[in-house]
Every structure is written in structure tokens, then in C-alpha cells.
Amino acid sequence: MRSPSLSQRAKPPVPHIRCLSDPDLLNPEVQAPGKHKSNERLQLAHRALLVVEAPSSRGGRKIKHFLNSLRIDVKVVPKSKTLPPLNNKKSARYAVVVFENYSSYLKLDSWSRQVIDKYCRDYHVGIVGFVRPPREDGSQVTYFDGYHLTLQHRMELEDMKLNFDSYLWRVLRPGEVWKGFLPGKWAVFHSNHSTYQNLAYSRLSSKYLEFEDDEKDSATAGFQFVTAVMDKGEIDGIPKILFGNDLSFWLHTVMMMDTLSYLSFGKLELTLERYIQVDVDDIFVGKKGIRMTVDDVEALVATQDRLQKDVDGFQFNLGYSGGFYLSGNEEEDEGDKRLLGR
Structure with a gap:
């Protein structure tokens, strides 16, 4: 069975919900x-x-x-x-x-x-x-x-x-x-x-x-x-x-x-500080046909860039497995190369 080509695969998913900010929110005093x-x-x-x-x-x-x-x-x-x-x-x-x-x-x-x-x-x-x-x-x-x-x-x-x-x-x-x-x-x-x-x-x-x-x-x-x-x-x-x-x-x-x-006059509130880690484990481990392509990699990077605008220092942590590197089809191998190149 042939692996689906890049043209046959669905594009990377995008958020179906978007929050449209009021321009006044750019005022830091309003955002406090x-x-x-x-x-x-x-x-x-x-x-x-x-x-x-x-x-x-x-x-x-x-x-x-x-x-x-x-x-x-x-x-x-x-x-x-x-x-x-x-x-x-x-x-x-x-x-x-x-x-x-x-x-x-x-x-x-x-x-x-x-x-x-x-x-x-x-x-x-x-x-x-x-x-x-x-x-x-x-x-x-x-x-x-x-x-x-x-x-x-x-x-x-x-x-x-x-x-x-x-x-x-x-x-x-x-x-x-x-x-x-x-x-x-x-x-x-x-x-x-x-x-x-x-x-x-x-x-x-x-x-x-x-x-x-x-x-x-x-x-x-x-x-x-x-x-x-x-x-x-x-x-x-x-x-x-x-x-x-x-x-x-x-x-x-x-x-x-x-x-x-x-x-509760603040009695039941939590601190506003949050520590976030998104761990994408074993990103190179996957069956041929469902691995990341160049489009997927670019979507991942674009998402990281978008989140970094709101969360200082945010980044995805990727797990690397050399044994599975370049083990997909042609489009997916290009995705592996792009991932390391980014």
C-alpha cells in the first residue's frame, strides 16, 4: 500500500477558535x-x-x-x-x-x-x-x-x-x-x-x-x-x-x-505565575505515512512563534531518536531534515 503523498494529506490543523483582541488592550494599564x-x-x-x-x-x-x-x-x-x-x-x-x-x-x-x-x-x-x-x-x-x-x-x-x-x-x-x-x-x-x-x-x-x-x-x-x-x-x-x-x-x-x-476577597485565588512545558516526545518515532512533513514542521514553528509573543521563552521540547531518523517516505524524510534544520 502506497503511503499518501503530500498532496493527498490534510493540511496541519489550525485553531478553530480565535480571540480577537480589543485595540484598547494594548494599553498595559488596562491589561493589569x-x-x-x-x-x-x-x-x-x-x-x-x-x-x-x-x-x-x-x-x-x-x-x-x-x-x-x-x-x-x-x-x-x-x-x-x-x-x-x-x-x-x-x-x-x-x-x-x-x-x-x-x-x-x-x-x-x-x-x-x-x-x-x-x-x-x-x-x-x-x-x-x-x-x-x-x-x-x-x-x-x-x-x-x-x-x-x-x-x-x-x-x-x-x-x-x-x-x-x-x-x-x-x-x-x-x-x-x-x-x-x-x-x-x-x-x-x-x-x-x-x-x-x-x-x-x-x-x-x-x-x-x-x-x-x-x-x-x-x-x-x-x-x-x-x-x-x-x-x-x-x-x-x-x-x-x-x-x-x-x-x-x-x-x-x-x-x-x-x-x-x-x-472571597482574594482568599480563594491562586498566584498568576504559571510554569508551562510542552514535551513532544519521540517526534521521529512514527509509522511511515503518519510522520511529520515540511508543512507540519512549519506549522509547529509558527505555533511556537505565536505562543512566544505571549509567553516569554516558550518553546516545544522535542525528543530525538536517531534510530528512527529518515525512516519515513520521501516527504516525511524532508520533514525530518527540516525539523533538525529549524
């Missing part, structure tokens, strides 16, 4: 990460209280694993169970309270709701809530009575843009645009009350547009649907951050990191 640390964090434990829908709920497990990955101790409580002790004399046992389903917080029995709210106000603890869609036969619009907030459910969206003016961002860079269809169906937020600050915007999925949108390629046009909000606590004294979907969308995990840092 938010500073959330204050003395308020001293009375908070390095722990989160997670209220889940059920002991085995998939969404609850995902949130717990994410919090653990940030080295945060987590106390998991099903919504049907009695709340654990929240404070320890003059200190708080939990730096943040997370609800897998924000509606469960609003529907707590009177006693549990009073306990949670008093704890949050006394120790300046914030709440994180994820909005889950209602039943298929349920209403597509939900109004949170007393909170001046309306939710529109089951929206199919694409692209996401962060609020450039929010002071929440620490890891994320505000003003960038994520391009692509958002996974699943979303809840979007509507309010004109001053307690709310919009955190993220999206557009209606283009598959629902009857005509081509001339402004679709604009970095700012059409972002009219709010997918995440911050409640500054002007109504009940409790800061909250609400997401219109769960952690299945990868950008929400980074937003969640900034959320935890902000609501």
Missing part, C-alpha cells in the same frame, strides 16, 4: 489584573460550601472537581439536607457559597434561607449561582420576585464578549471576543436595576437569522444577550455572581476563577 485581596479575607476559611441538587448530580460533581483543582476544600450538601454549621465563633467556615442551581437558593425553606443570608451578610460572603433550564413544559421566562431580574431560557447563542469595564477580571483579559457557537441552551438576564453589572454578552445563533447579518463580523455588533451578571448586593446586602449556563463551557471555568477570587 484586578486586585481582590483585602483584610476581609482574614476571617474566611479556605473552603467553599457547595449546595447540589442531589448527591450524585453530574453538575455538582463537575463543580466540586473544578474547585478541588484550584486546591479549594469543598463541603458538599444536597439541597434536601440540613445546612452544616457555617461559622466558628468569630470566623467563617466558608469563603463562598456555590449553588449548582440558583433556583434552589431562592426556594430554600424560610429557616435555611435566613441562616444563609445572615451568614453571608455577617461575614461578607458571596454567592455563586448557575441557572439551570426549566422543564420542557415550563415557562421560558422566569422573574425573580424582589430582585428586579428576569431570565429568558433556552436561548441558542454564539460568540461571547466580556464586559470591558468590570473590575471582576483577574485571570481573564476584558474586551476580548470568543468566536463560535456556545454549547447547549442558555439563560440570559434582563434588568435595569443598578445592583446588576453585566459581565458577558453573546449574540443570537446565526442559524436563526433569516438574512445574513452585515454586522456579524464586527467585534461589537449584536451582543445584546447578557449571559452572566454580578449582583453587587444593593437589594439584600449579599454579593452574587450568576451564570446562564454551567461549567461545560470552558470560558466559564476561567470566569469562575475570577469570581471566586473576587467574592
